[in-house]
Amino acid sequence: MQVAVIATCIVVPVGTTLGYLLARKAFRGRDLADTVLTLPLVLPPTVTGYYLVILFGRNGAIGGPIHDLTGWNVMFTWQAAVLASFVVSMPFMMKTARAAFESVDHRLIDASYTLGHSELITVFRVTIPTARKGLLAGASLAFARALGEFGATLMLAGNIPGRTNTAPLAIYSYAASGDWSSANGLVLLFTMASGLFLYAATKFRGRLV
Amino acid sequence: MGVSLSLKKEINGFELDVEWAAGGGLTALFGFSGSGKTMTLQMIAGLMDPDQGRIEVNGRLFFDSRSGVSVKTRHRRVGYVFQDYALIPHMTVEQNIGFGLARGSRYTWSSGMSSSDVRERVSELIDQFSLSGIEKSYPREISGGQRQRVALARALIGHPEMLMLDEPFSALDLPVRRQAQAVIAEAREAFDVPVILVTHDFSEVRNLADEVIVYSAGRVVQTGTVENIVEDPAGELIKSLTGIG
Numbered sequence: 420m421q422v423a424v425i426a427t428c429i430v431v432p433v434g435t436t437l438g439y440l441l442a443r444k445a446f447r448g449r450d451l452a453d454t455v456l457t458l459p460l461v462l463p464p465t466v467t468g469y470y471l472v473i474l475f476g477r478n479g480a481i482g483g484p485i486h487d488l489t490g491w492n493v494m495f496t497w498q499a500a501v502l503a504s505f506v507v508s509m510p511f512m513m514k515t516a517r518a519a520f521e522s523v524d525h526r527l528i529d530a531s532y533t534l535g536h537s538e539l540i541t542v543f544r545v546t547i548p549t550a551r552k553g554l555l556a557g558a559s560l561a562f563a564r565a566l567g568e569f570g571a572t573l574m575l576a577g578n579i580p581g582r583t584n585t586a587p588l589a590i591y592s593y594a595a596s597g598d599w600s601s602a603n604g605l606v607l608l609f610t611m612a613s614g615l616f617l618y619a620a621t622k623f624r625g626r627l628v
Numbered sequence: 629m630g631v632s633l634s635l636k637k638e639i640n641g642f643e644l645d646v647e648w649a650a651g652g653g654l655t656a657l658f659g660f661s662g663s664g665k666t667m668t669l670q671m672i673a674g675l676m677d678p679d680q681g682r683i684e685v686n687g688r689l690f691f692d693s694r695s696g697v698s699v700k701t702r703h704r705r706v707g708y709v710f711q712d713y714a715l716i717p718h719m720t721v722e723q724n725i726g727f728g729l730a731r732g733s734r735y736t737w738s739s740g741m742s743s744s745d746v747r748e749r750v751s752e753l754i755d756q757f758s759l760s761g762i763e764k765s766y767p768r769e770i771s772g773g774q775r776q777r778v779a780l781a782r783a784l785i786g787h788p789e790m791l792m793l794d795e796p797f798s799a800l801d802l803p804v805r806r807q808a809q810a811v812i813a814e815a816r817e818a819f820d821v822p823v824i825l826v827t828h829d830f831s832e833v834r835n836l837a838d839e840v841i842v843y844s845a846g847r848v849v850q851t852g853t854v855e856n857i858v859e860d861p862a863g864e865l866i867k868s869l870t871g872i873g
Contacts, residue, residue: 427698440833524714526710526712527716527717528676529670529673529675529701529708529714530710531727532674532675532700532701532718533673533675533701533704533706533707533708534702534782534783534786535702535703535786536702536727537702544716544727548718549716549717549718577862
């Protein structure tokens, strides 16, 4: 649960920025960037997890230098669970943010420029408030996805009781070891928490209309 | 005071190729829809760049393809009233007008007017454009005529170099149009600002314009005063456009 909250806190600003860039800026390799960043949405989580292990493992392209410098490795830590959740839930935020930004009436943005405002002011005062419904929808989707993240987390963070066993992983362990009563309790709790969250998100969005 | 420009632009098979100058009064760009009038306004405002050309407003060079000058939209200081007014939906009437004072709003970092000065200025404009009583309303809650006055107030509050109006009456019901035309004539006098009005309705040209520039298919086909054009229309096309023939 904490993992999903932390991951979402990172996903929202990053996904929003990426969505904005993809929607508003024509740059070389835009479609390629969109495709690569969206891949975790369609790849099996184990494949995403495998890539993450290759990149962030002790001998990985990113994990290697970090290990050499600090002696620390992200694998099998709670940060790894956050990283895995971040990578798989980011596309939801980015995709919905891009669509939300693309649907903002361009004349509102033009009007802001003619009134003497910079792009940054325009983004915060006009574009984001106008796109807020889509952005909130993206954030709730991303959070829901992060909450249910299983495969990539298992690959990168392992399933270490007390450290990296997120709720979905714990449920898997209970079921695998035949501890049905614990599994039932956690499943029920998880379903209720997710349902409550989705209900709150829908309510909240309705109020903004 | 005034505008002089030459513009060349090809976009999606449409070709704009115009050259004209206008003084400090109210100039109407008149012609059918799709003749390049709105595109011309966008280029003056810097929302679109011509492929080739030069734009000068009140002696300031905005754009020159030869020397590579292209002043950013936000530094051009032109008031632009969009066809459907483009009021910011989540801002009240008051906030929309105040948003026109880029310098000094508390959301900008540039120093300028204090927020009490901004409030004072906004309330002046609210009185001037008869918007008292709806300051706290949102754009969707007010009438078309009121929306247009908010857009005008917002465009003029920063004292722009010029004011551009894109089909400002087309979204209004007929009885309101007369009144709205009077509002524009008054505003122009009060703010002493050159105005460019885009329209396809010759009655608006007759009521408001000092000079007329007639557009057709991306070209200028005639320029002159309203009298010139009524008395001596250059060709059948203009006769049919103005309804004189």
